[in-house]
Amino acid sequence: xxxxxxxxxGPAEPGxxxxxxxxxxxxxxxxxxxxxxxxxxxxxxxxxxxxxxxxLGLAEEGSEHKDLDEARKLIQALAGLVTASAxxxxxxxxxxxxxxxxxxxxxxxxxxxxxxxxxxxxxxxFTGPVYG
Numbered sequence: 001x002x003x004x005x006x007x008x009x010g011p012a013e014p015g016x017x018x019x020x021x022x023x024x025x026x027x028x029x030x031x032x033x034x035x036x037x038x039x040x041x042x043x044x045x046x047x048x049x050x051x052x053x054x055x056l057g058l059a060e061e062g063s064e065h066k067d068l069d070e071a072r073k074l075i076q077a078l079a080g081l082v083t084a085s086a087x088x089x090x091x092x093x094x095x096x097x098x099x100x101x102x103x104x105x106x107x108x109x110x111x112x113x114x115x116x117x118x119x120x121x122x123x124x125x126f127t128g129p130v131y132g
Contacts, residue, residue: 038089041081042097048078049100056107068111072122075104079123098127105130 052074053059057066082101086094101123108122109115109130116122118129 038093041085041089042093045078045081045097045100048074048081049097049104052078052104053107056104056111058107066111068108071104071108071111075101075108075122078104079126083126101127102130106132 052071054065055067055071055074057063059065078097078101082094082097086098105121105123105127109132116124118124118131121130124130
């Protein structure tokens with residue numbers, strides 16, 4: 001026989017008490033409020049860039065995830081975000097985002113069987129024509 005006392009099951013264990021029905025929204029709101037806007041904007045932009053790159057077939061698996069329609073939407077959204085927020089986040093943060101956006105726009109043109117005319121590619125209504 002063991003001299004250890006059996007432990008009470010935790011919330012994740014069968015038979016344990018149920019987890020609270022509602023998360024602590026006040027704590028979550030406070031956490032979000034503590035994040036500077038520039039960090040939120042750049043984080044969203046990086047997520048858009050990463051997803052667009054995968055959809056352009058630039059990930060390790062390459063063409064397995066290639067979907068130019070999805071990439072177009074993501075690049076368009078990224079261009080709108082970067083263009084609209086550039087004056088708010090300053091050139092220190094906006095410049096690398098613009099560079100990444102331009103690289104994705106050029107990669108899109110290269111990946112397309114029938115490339116868009118200059119000024120008609122994804123995001124170019126916000127950035128102007130992109131040339132290689």
